[in-house]
Amino acid sequence: MNWLKHIExxxxxxxxxxxxxxxxxxxxxxSINFPQKYLHYPTIKYxxxxxxxxxxxxRYLHYLPYMCLVFFILAMARPQYILREEKIxxxxxxxxxxxxxxxxxxxxxxxPNRLEVSKSLAIEFLNxxxxxxxxxxCFAGEGFTQCPLTVDHHxxxxxxxxxxxxxxxxxxxxxxxxxxxxxxxxxxxxxxSKVIILLTDGVNNAGEISPELATELAQLYKIKIxxxxxxxxxxxxxxxxxxxxxxxIFGMVPVNIDEALMSQIAISTxxxxxxxxxxxxxxxxxxxxxxxxxxxxxxxxxxxxxxEYKIFLLSGLILLALYxxxxxxxxxxxx
Numbered sequence: 001m002n003w004l005k006h007i008e009x010x011x012x013x014x015x016x017x018x019x020x021x022x023x024x025x026x027x028x029x030x031s032i033n034f035p036q037k038y039l040h041y042p043t044i045k046y047x048x049x050x051x052x053x054x055x056x057x058x059r060y061l062h063y064l065p066y067m068c069l070v071f072f073i074l075a076m077a078r079p080q081y082i083l084r085e086e087k088i089x090x091x092x093x094x095x096x097x098x099x100x101x102x103x104x105x106x107x108x109x110x111x112p113n114r115l116e117v118s119k120s121l122a123i124e125f126l127n128x129x130x131x132x133x134x135x136x137x138c139f140a141g142e143g144f145t146q147c148p149l150t151v152d153h154h155x156x157x158x159x160x161x162x163x164x165x166x167x168x169x170x171x172x173x174x175x176x177x178x179x180x181x182x183x184x185x186x187x188x189x190x191x192x193s194k195v196i197i198l199l200t201d202g203v204n205n206a207g208e209i210s211p212e213l214a215t216e217l218a219q220l221y222k223i224k225i226x227x228x229x230x231x232x233x234x235x236x237x238x239x240x241x242x243x244x245x246x247x248x249i250f251g252m253v254p255v256n257i258d259e260a261l262m263s264q265i266a267i268s269t270x271x272x273x274x275x276x277x278x279x280x281x282x283x284x285x286x287x288x289x290x291x292x293x294x295x296x297x298x299x300x301x302x303x304x305x306x307x308e309y310k311i312f313l314l315s316g317l318i319l320l321a322l323y324x325x326x327x328x329x330x331x332x333x334x335x
Contacts, residue, residue, distance in 0.1 A: 007079050007080065007081060007308065008079070008080050009077045009078065009079055009080070010077070010078035010080055011078045012077055013077075014073050014074075014076045014077040015073070015077060017073050018070065018073055021066050021070060025063070025066055028062065061327070064320070064322060067316075067319050068316045068317075068319045068323070069316075070316075071313070071315045071316030071319065072312075072313065072316045074309075074312040075309040075310075075312040075316065076309075077309075078309055079307075079308040079312065080307060081305060082305050092129075092131040092133060092193075093132045093191060093194070094133050094134075094149055094188055094191045094194045094195070095129065095132055095133070095134045095195045095293075096135045096149075096181035096185060097126070097135070097136045097160075097199070098137045098138075098143075098177045098178060098180075098181050098197065098199065099118065099119075099136065099137070099139070099146075099199050100138075100139060100140070100172065100174075100199060100200035100230075101115070101138045101139060101164075101165050101167070101168055102140045102165070102171060102200075102201070103140075103166070103170050103238075103239040104172075104201050104202050104231075104239065104253075105165055105201055105230075106165050106238070106239050106248060107201070107236040107237065107238035107253070107255075108237045108250070109231060109232035109237065109255070109277075109278075110232075110278065110279055111279070114201055115163070117279050118199055118230060118282070119160055119161065119163060121279070121282055121286055122160060122199075123157050123161070124283075124286070125287075125289070126157075126160075127157070129290075131151075132151075133149040133191070134147075134149065134150065134151075134153075134156055135147050135148050135149040135150065135181070136159060136163075137177055137184070138167075138168070138177070139168070139172075139173050139174070139176055139207075140165075140169060140171055140173065140206075141168055141169035141171030141172075141206045141207070142168055142171075142176055142207065143173060143176035143177040143178075143179065143180035143207070144168070144180065145180060145184060146159050146160070147159040147160070148184060149184065166246075171205055171206030171207070172200065172205050172206060173204065173205075173206040173209075174198070174204040174207070174211045174214075175204060175208075175209040175210045175211040175213060175214040176206070176207035176208065176214075177198070178196065178209075178211065178215070178218065178265075179209045179213075179214045179217065182196070182217045182218055182223060185221065186223075193293075194221070194222065194223045195223070195224050195271075195293055196218065196224070196226070197226045197228065197289065198225055198227045198228065198262075198265070198266075199228045200228075200230065200257070200262075201231045201257060202258070203256055203257070203258040203261075211261055214265075215264070215265045215268055215269060218269045219269055223269060224269050225269040225271045226272055226273075226274070226289050227262040227265050227266040227271065227273045227274070228262075228273075228276055228285055229257040229262055229273070229274070229275045229276065230257075230282065231255040231257055231276075232277045232278065233255065234254070235252045235253060235254050235255065236252070236253060236255050237250050237251070237253075238250060238251070238252075240253060257275070259273070259275065274288075
């Protein structure tokens, strides 16, 4: 079926002839049932009908010419397999998603929780950035690179889908998460535009690098930071501890996001701070960032095509040969 997605029809008006085929079949069936003059013979209605392979073939043999006609019409419509080559003549943007993996991201004020919603909307956002290199950094009590800069969205989506809470020491080391992404971006000399999207739901309480120091590094390397605070207002059903078997224990916990810090980080680097209290707001935030960070890309599309009518013509000829072959080899008395 993937092959058909790349097929275009050079003479599609030939498809109009397909409408004639049902009419021809109707005329054929009408002619079979049309009363004709005949000689009377003793009845053969009690003779059992033959259920041999020949009789089964004969039953449908007369429809083969119509199938041949379908394939011949498709061949006349000139199917062409289209190959497109894109030549990009512009610079994309380097984007790092810095995602909080502290246990509070399992809070259920988002359905099913903050982390799963953040992951799904991040994938939706990143899939729109066709010409950007994108990477992912996760952080809790420390930061690590989940995916380095890449243009392979399939790999990126898989790695984002595999992100889970609990793989790092718990905590909220915002500075470490930012510093990990900045360290990756500063080494890149290919693109001029570099962006970090920071998504967190808490207050910095861990890590060897403070958010303020990470912000200064971002300013030094001209990296813009968009900060998103995720969490409803008031209280949320959140993890409050873990049982002996490792399962999270939930309870009502006040939602506490350091919005002053997030605003300072974003504004001082030329970005913007957002607050998302539900999924719809988070989705709108991603859409706004997508609009703000549109890269100018000039795309030249070269089309190459190959004629694919031969496969339909050959299919029609094979069916036609089968039709005459069956008529010849079947018992003449049946014909």
